[in-house]
Amino acid sequence: MHFRVEKEDFLKAVSTTLGAVSQKASLPILNNMLIQTAGLDELIVSATDLELGIQTRCSVKVEEEGTVTIPAKKFFEIIRELGPGEIEVMVAKNNAVNIKTARSFFKVTGLESEDFPKFPEPTSEQSLEIEQKILKQCLALTAFAVSRDEARYALNGVLFIVKNDTGRFIATDGKRLAFIERKLNMPNEVELEVIIPAKTIGELMKALSSGEGNVRIVRVQNQIIFQLNHTTLTSRLIEGRFPSYEQVIPKTQKTRTQINREDLLAAIRRAALLTSQENQSVKLDFIKDRLLISSRSPNLGEAKEELEVNITGDDLTIGFNPNYLIDVLKNLDVNEISISLSDPDKPGLIESKDNYQYVLMPMQLA
Secondary structure, eight states, rough: OOOEHHHHHHHHHHHHHHTSSSSSSSSSSEEEEEEEETTEEEEEEEOOOOOOOEOOOOOOEEOOOOEEEEEHHHHHHHHHHSSEEEEEEEEEEEEEEEEESSSSSEEEEEGGGGGGGOOOOOHHHHTEEEEHHHHHHHHHGGGGOOOTTSGGGGGSEEEEEEEEEEEEEEEOOSEEEEEEEEEEOTTTOOOEEEEEEEHHHHHHHHHHHOOOSEEEEEEEEEEEEETTTTTTEEOOOOOOOOOOGGSSSSOOOOOEEEEHHHHHHHHHHHTTTOSSSSOHHHHHEEETTTEEEEEEEETTTEEEEEEEEEEEEEEEEEEEEEHHHHHHHHHOOSSEEEEESSOOTSOEEEETTTTEEEEEEOOOOO
């Protein structure tokens, strides 16, 4: 195996797959990435931890076709530190991988590629296409609410439902719930309901950075495949029962307001500066045409801020975790949002355009 490649192209391909390399692999081969030629002008770089797999392609000049696996993290570090320009890679006897540039030389020991796990072959069954920018937006507005509690395994991912040419994305950690629904340009008969793991979502978001073109999504038994541009992600699905999210979304309201998102985000961030482990909540007082935002901590002091808003309904005081408010406000890309409340001890509802809803449990005020 022998090829030449531009450093920036190669670094991008290697770094793209690095997120699928196992950090605690029981099999040595899983610490490696697979490098294989595809014809005389393309290279395929792959990595997997058996839960998530990533393959990407880059343009190269192939002198001799072949395949090898190489320690992923160390290989990435070497390529990253090389100077700009062309890199020459040659595999010698015993899988010794020689890496050369005009000024540098490295030799790294690889492993035979026969033991590297095979990736599933996508079929046309249960496949659909979504615009990258729509998928990226929907994931950005829900993924931050995924639970990190391994005991609640079904909540460790985003629920993705496709039915009647409509896509729904839902995530919850039990204290908040993020929901978005978008119309998709696809046949009505396409249906899908899967829970996509948080790690897969994170790597998919990186691959969606350009936001151009479509993503092809294919389900193969208990796995899901995302194909976009030159990259393919393959992931195991979370098996389990997602809670009945529709029952969580409040249906009644006593107090409602429209408010500028950036003004509210800045005010919440300032109030959060004087919260503490003992007093983690910020207090929101909805009073006629004013919203008072405050926090108090005996050992730190207090903060108060006032925003002019148009409030309809009853006056109401409620407490929220400021970090949960900041998460949603910084990810939304809108000028205004609406806030609906029913009681101080009942969930609040934040809504914006594109059928987005964010349910947040209140906190007890000190």
